[in-house]
Amino acid sequence: MISxxxxxxxxxxxxxLHDISFSLEKGEILGLLGPNGAGKTTLMRIINQIISADKGYVSYGGDLIKEKHLINIGYLPEERGLYQSMSVEKQILFLGKLRGLSSTEAKDQMEYWLKRFGIQAWRKKRIEELSKGMAQKVQFICTVLHEPDVLILDEPFSGFDPINIELIRKELLNFKKKGKSIIISTHNMNNVEEICDRAILINEGHMVLQGTIHDLRQQFKEDLFKISFTGNMISFANALWTGYEIIDKEVHSEDSFTIYLKMREGNKINDLLNAVIGQVNITGVEEVLPSMENVFVKSINAQNEVLSE
Known part of the structure; x- marks a missing residue:
């Protein structure tokens, strides 16, 4: 959809921005990550033709992106741009028409989204009378009103409480099911893990990482495993040898434990299980992968060390 x-x-x-390249596939949610000042917003503005690149190009559906393609894109900027003295209803209809909808189409879409978000009663309120979260809902409605094929969202969860974050998250997953393509810039790493298919990480204008969420977490794993068992803790510990390091433990009862182990010296999980089976009753085994937050921090720190040399 976007290249x-x-x-x-x-x-x-x-x-x-320095020599950034990536693609957005149909029906994909792509996380655009990076610390403040990394260049994410600038990149989004270039894609939306708000500013131009000094080098390189953006294509839409295989064609060099032009103004005619922007009708197929819904852009939610980080700097919210609603007219404070305008009512919710007039604001939505006005922006809907700017996106090419007829009056009837804009009204139909508005009614659908006001009902879906449960804010019909606020339609006559001026934007300045709304809470930050309520204004955010209106901004989101204005972004998706014309049913674009591509959504580019800069911090879409900002200003929302957990209930409304979940509401927006579900809507984004619904868009994905319909084949919409979505770019999300966000500092909320939990949402990246839960809804994004892939992520790219930018730091100081440079591309640091890109890949699927699964591959990125695998790339930074540290051979850490979580083992749950019932039995004697001392028996479990004695069955281990120097190839394993106990990082942490959770005591659930006198004979129920969860242990976090780090593999060393090339040992495998089967070696561990062979050592402790017969000593305790294993109830669960799970590899502990780093969170996207950990991936983010480690990647940025490593890149900063390189750039400072």
Whole structure:
């Protein structure tokens, strides 16, 4: 749907983006990650043709992206742009028409989304009278009103409580089921793990990582396993040898434990199980993969060390 090829951007001789390339596939949710100032918003603005790249290009459906393609894109900027003195109803209809909807289409879509978000009673309220979360809902409605094929969302969960975060998350997954393609820039790593298919990580304008969520977590794993068992803790510990390091433990009862172990010296999980089976009753075994937050922090720290050399 979207292809970004070798995009670079400079401001006042400072490199904001350096040779960034990635693609957004149909029916995919892509996480665009990076610390503040990494260049994420600049990249989103380039894709939306708000600003131009100094090098590289963006294509839509295989064609060089042009103004005519923007009608198929819904963009939610981080800087929310609602007219404060306008009512919710007038705001939605106005922006719907700007996106090419007829009055009837805009009204039908508005009614659908006001009902879906349970805010019909707020339709006559001015934007300035709304809470931050309520205004966020209106902004989201304006972004998706014209049923775009591509959504580009800059911090879509900002300003929402956990209930409304879950509401937006479900809507994004519904869009994915319909074949919509979505780019999300967010600092909420839990949402990245739960709804994104792939992620790219940018730091100081450079591409640091990209891949599926599964592959990225696998890439940074540390051979850490969680073993749950019933039996004697001392018997379990005595069955181990120097190839394993106990990192942490949870005591559930006198004879029920969960142990976090790190493999060393090339040992495998089967070696561990062979050592402790017969000593205790194993009730669960799970490899502990790093969270996307850990992947994010380790990658940024490593990149910063390289850039500082």
């Amino acid at each position: 970004v090829e070798n995009i670079s951007k400079y401001f006042n001789r400072e490199t904001i």
